[in-house]
Amino acid sequence: MTIAAPATARVRIEPARRAPAIEIAGALHDRFEEILTPEALAFLAQLHDLFAGPRYDRLADRMRRGYEIGNGRDPRFLEDTARIRADRTWRVAGPGPGLEDRRVEITGPTDPRMTINALNSGARVWLADQEDATSPTWRNVVGGQLSLRDAIRGELSFTSPEGRRYEVTAERTPTIVMRPRGWHLEEHHLRFADRHGRTLPASGSLVDFGLYAFHNARELVARGAGPYFYLPKLESSEEARLWDQVFSFTEEYLDLAHGTIRATVLIETLPAAFEMEEILYELRDHCAGLNAGRWDYIFSIIKTYRGRGSRFVLPDRDEVTMTVGFMRSYTELLVQTCHRRGAYAIGGMSASIPNRRDAAANARALEKVAADKRREAGAGFDGTWVAHPDLIPTAQAEFDAVLGARPNQLDRTRDDVRVYERHLLDLFIGRPITDAGVHGNVSVAIRYIEAWLRGQGAVAIDGLMEDAATAEISRSQIWQWIRQEQATEEGTPITRDHVSALVDRVLAEVPRSPGDRFDDAAGVFRDVALSETFRAFLTVKAYADHLVEVEAR
Template structure:
């Protein structure tokens, strides 16, 4: 299996990316700890004074390609073969093919994920289970547009070394997919599209943009072919949304509100900043908490001002066919969550299970109608301050012993799943991954 992915030409391409960009990656990742220490000592972050002109200026990202203009429902999941087929057949507009949080970076998973992407791009992906059930792409459903999420800048890939040092995981994931599939995607009327996770600054976005420019030039792919949606899932990135889009403006497609990693980033950044940054039980921190509301409102306003899509966060519920009451109650919560996002101006949202695609689609259909998106809603009335983004103390709820026990329970169960090679685990009717 690895022979068809790790061809000499593909490995040489990934090696070139690493030799060109790994040192800059190392420098930028090292800056993260310095910035966290400064923020914790001050008990605050702020918008950057040195980039005020970018925030004030009138500019827009490149127009979206046709198959990314409508993103009202996006389904996320690992690149495991059966789950990939189910996602492509789900009726969602986009499949986030996850090589990051939903994927354990076992070498077999890394390579099989690339094999499955190769076959999915060409429409040849099939699977037969041990029970004899056959899975293939349906002819009566338009397959979801593939958007690949590589690993974040901070992760290495120790199964590949160049010049005596581990490869950068993000460059392995990006490089192999781009090398094998970019031309085929273009021939099929699509393109190489990516979700970029875990960024903490516009300088990290600039690095991605330079990688894109280099890769396109190297393979003689037209500049601007790549499109990237950035997950705003770290607190520092929330203060640089304009700047991140600006750095990627020739390749940017949108921003996504990554709830769970955003909360983790808040804890990690301000863990030494005192009681004002102590969160209640994790299930108590909803998207209506004041500081989370400020984050999503600013995201929608920033995106639409710049002509970029605003994509809502994950609905992680997994329907339980053995318990209709639990399922009905959860679907009501999902519907309410997606209704809030659609009303706020989001252009689409994430779900984790094919059964949730119709629920999310119904909500966004009701708001969008025949329109592919609502970029025209610029939300000019929204004004968000640094203090509002960090107003954790106003979050209702408390930290309880029961909440702690629940978090430990989920954590232990997830680690067991992760160590067994499964990065997306069904736990207590929720799809848990490394973010949740």
């Protein structure tokens, strides 16, 4: 691989002369051959030949940085990139066609029914989520690509097992922004041979991105939009640079103009919060904005400081709101950083969801969402996320009140904001851990994992929309509370034995049915919440143990 370019020139990455083939290790289900074509697999092979090695390097950097923080070296704004932050002249590419107005974006998985619902929702943008809202079964991974391919060409319809037919009827459908899996995730149903001759699982990121771009990039451009992506779980500007190199190579491979691909980066890890400007800079030719991924950000804080003592312990999950000091500082810095560089700042997801069967509960949910979106619009965000079509009018009303006919509020540079390192690291909230909070974490995590094992990645539980990020918060809090020898406000010591008894209690509380996965879910939870070793992501081992098809093992 050769990379050489001045600061703003197009980066040229030479493809391998003979990239090793991608081997299909999973079963070929209905229509899979339309996605896993020889030409698409050849493209994936090129991506892996060029970028699989650097991906492993970046993951090793994560481990090193986590070890350093765990041993007392707090993250800091980088001294060696101070020149980038001090230079006020550079800007990012900004929105591509169809991304000029992003005031309400709907998120959700890419199965056919949810795809059609999203396209009919009335939102400006759809985050087509192959990551936290999708359980990465082999059928879901390739089936999601089929849904997107058909939807982009206006060919998608779906009939449910009950006989209900779903079709796209909206005159104006949202602009699609696809979220591939993060750098840390693998795709065991596809394999590649590295340069040392080892056969390894493919990168989930490169598979999701590569298949979508190969099959749809030219079609999207022809229809007046473009191949747009949300980039999850980044922890450094080096990881952003790797994505930029992937984009530049893909544009050359597919004969697209440089800058056709646009990305919005989720700032959802604590290390990334200290490198927002650097991340924008590395992606500047391809960057549309940043998103405040609140739930993963909370998880990242817990994970990063899990062993650093009781002053880094957070209270019940529902007490960690967007108005507490460190969360407010993080979002204010994000808006300021984006608007300084011409990037859109997109707000996060309210967990509350509507309830069509209970008018009072529905009213409470809508008020919570309205308050959250009112706060975001007032803070300078240019758009926000919702998880359900019924929330779009509420969210849009709050942003309409601030934006009016303007597509954004980039002119609000937030020069009044002064966020220093200590503001991002002051985790004091002053609220307790309660018995109900501990039980709630165990219950929510087990119920979510059970649904995830059955192929559902976004699940409504107790009036909230749960995905992998909120399950991660629940189990990582349990792990930290045990490790830091915490007790509840009621005086209950949070021990392994106590939590193990709560697992048994939850299994007795949930409705059981033939074929459910609660016993497996409880096993996964015990592994990621009660073991001595903290697993970086609950989904990694659970995927390898439970979602990989027999043919691929």
